[in-house]
Amino acid sequence: MKNQWMRKWEQIRKTVKEHALRREPGIDGILVTVGLCIIALLLCVVMKDSLTAFIQTIVTAMQTKAADILTGV
Secondary structure (H helix, E strand, O other): OHHHHHHHHHHHHHHHHHHHOOOOOOHHHHHHHHHHHHHHHHHHOOOHHHHHHHHHHHHHHHOOOOHHHHHOO
């Protein structure tokens, strides 16, 4: 009788251990994506003025280059 309980207990312990150590597929990718989105939002909030100046510089350079291409220079 005691041996039967030991086997049953061992089976329960093994099942619980397997469930505890099992990794769900895709959860890591979701966590990384959410983390990167949070970081991007924080950067946008914290560096709003710098980011605006940076984007304006890029847009101005692209407009200048596009005008040069259109005029054939």
